[in-house]
Amino acid sequence: MSPEEERGDGTDAPSPPGAAPAATPPGGLPTDDAEELYDSAPCGYLSTLMDGTIVRINATLLRWLGLERGATVGRKRFADLLTAGGRLYHETHFAPLLRIRGEIGGLALELRAADGSRLPVLVSSSVKHDVEGEPQLIRTTVFEASDRRSYEEELLRQRKAADQARGRAEEASRRAEQAQREAERAQREAEAARGQADGARTRLEETFRVLQQALLPPELPTVPGVELDCHYRPASPDRVGGDFYDVFEIGADRWAFFLGDVSGHGPEAAAVTSQARYTLRAAALHDQDPLGALSVLNDALCENNAGGDGDPRYCTAVVGFLEPDRARGEVRVRLASGGHPPALVLRATGGAEYLVTPGGMLVGVVPDADFVSAATTLGAGDTMLLYTDGLTEAHTGAGPGELFGGDGLLDFARAFAGCGAKRLVAEVRALLDRFGAALDDDTALLAFGAPAPRRGAPRRPGRAAAPRP
DSSP states (O other): OOTTTSOTTOOOOOOOTTOOOOOOOTTOOOOOOHHHHHHTOSSEEEEEOTTOBEEEEOHHHHHHHTOOSTTTTTTOBGGGGBOHHHHHHIIIIIHHHHHHHSEEEEEEEEEEOTTSOEEEEEEEEEEEEOTTSOEEEEEEEEEEOHHHHHHHHHHHHHHHHHHHHHHHHHHHHHHHHHHHHHHHHHHHHHHHHHTOOOOOOOHHHHHHHHHHHHHSOOOOOOOTTOEEEEEEEOSOTTSOOOEEEEEEEEETTEEEEEEEEESSOSHHHHHHHHHHHHHHHHHHHHOOSHHHHHHHHHHHHHHHHHHOSSOOOOEEEEEEEEEEETTTTEEEEEEEEESOOOEEEEOTTSOEEEEOOTTOOOBTSSTTOOOEEEEEEEOBTOEEEEEOHHHHTOOOSSSTTOOOHHHHHHHHHHTTTTSOHHHHHHHHHHHHHHHGGGOOSOEEEEEEEBOOOOTTSOOOOOEEEEEEO
16 A cells, blocks of 8 residues: 555645646536545544554544544554443454454444543444455544434433333322222221212222212311301312311310321322321320320321331321300310411401411421410400411412412401301302412311300400410
8 A cells, every 4th residue: 555545644645736726517616625525524534554553544533532643643553542441342343343344334432532531433444455355454434423322321311211200100000009999998888877889980080089088078066155167179179188177076065176288199198188187086085285186196197107118298287175165255275286387366356366386397207296385265256267388378479489378368367357267268268269270289277266246245355375385
């Protein structure tokens, strides 16, 4: 092979003296110089001897690798441009196949640049033979493949994410089927007393319907000397919520109440909601201190979280006791809060205030959690409203973070001070209707108060007590 065939120094051959310029082809189109095309091609070119010694390399490949022509041509082998793994592959697969086949194409390799970075490439090589058929040179074309490598890696990530999502979906389906079986069993036991049976439905629709029916708050009892009302607004008809509340008798003229909100939605949240309701009912019958009832629920949820294999579940809750004094027309209220929004008290005199319970921790997060208690007396015409955060966290502002908030609820409720529990709940229900799509969480309401006195009867003002830890 002569230097004119493959120039080892990689420089362009000069034109002979007196040579005529290249002729312009018909039509006046511009021409392109072959040497310049080789050197500035959008891909890399190099020629090596059969032992891999580089005898020619174009400027494009030198620029990609940050190499100098003088330090590369005649001084480096093709394998020197590869990463350690690439050299091993070149020696064991690439070079042997090339010797056998005479050409090889489209192989993915990584070149190592002068700064140590890696450059993904696609390599195609062919062997040039002399007139006697002896191998003379190896010509190699290199295509930069960073975008392709990124695309392939993204495809792998997407496939892995899809596999993980499929695994989660299968696990969710398994849990939903398990919850469905438990709910159907509970439904059969409940409906056996009423002599009814549901028809066949799809499994998922049946699960949602049965779980929601089992978790809907019960009808409130009639409490002498107390006006009661409640409301539950699910955020979505096809999603099981986690809000709960109840009022029940624990002794002569003594009643217990609670309202809470379990984290999350779906079958797992429904199971915790059911556990919280039954635990608080049992605790209130045996421990008539609201702090003690919350502690019992906290122990039960912590134990359940410790033994479970799913995400930990917790709740906020307010638990308390009502002691109506019909002779005085008052209702004594004692309550404890675990991370729940404060109770709203509307006075018959026209005032509105929050019964603040600062510092109460979430229920079910840590053992031996600290909760806060408070007490107040509702005079004739006074009303206390308990609610879940779906009300105060309604997105009512122009911006994504503008919520209805505690101040908004306080301003709204002042107009209905002295109107009684039923009127107050009716007005809040109408407010929820106006919120519409701004509500993205379930909302539960529980209101109670001392009925307003008959016309002409004396009115006793309510009294509030400071919270105690």
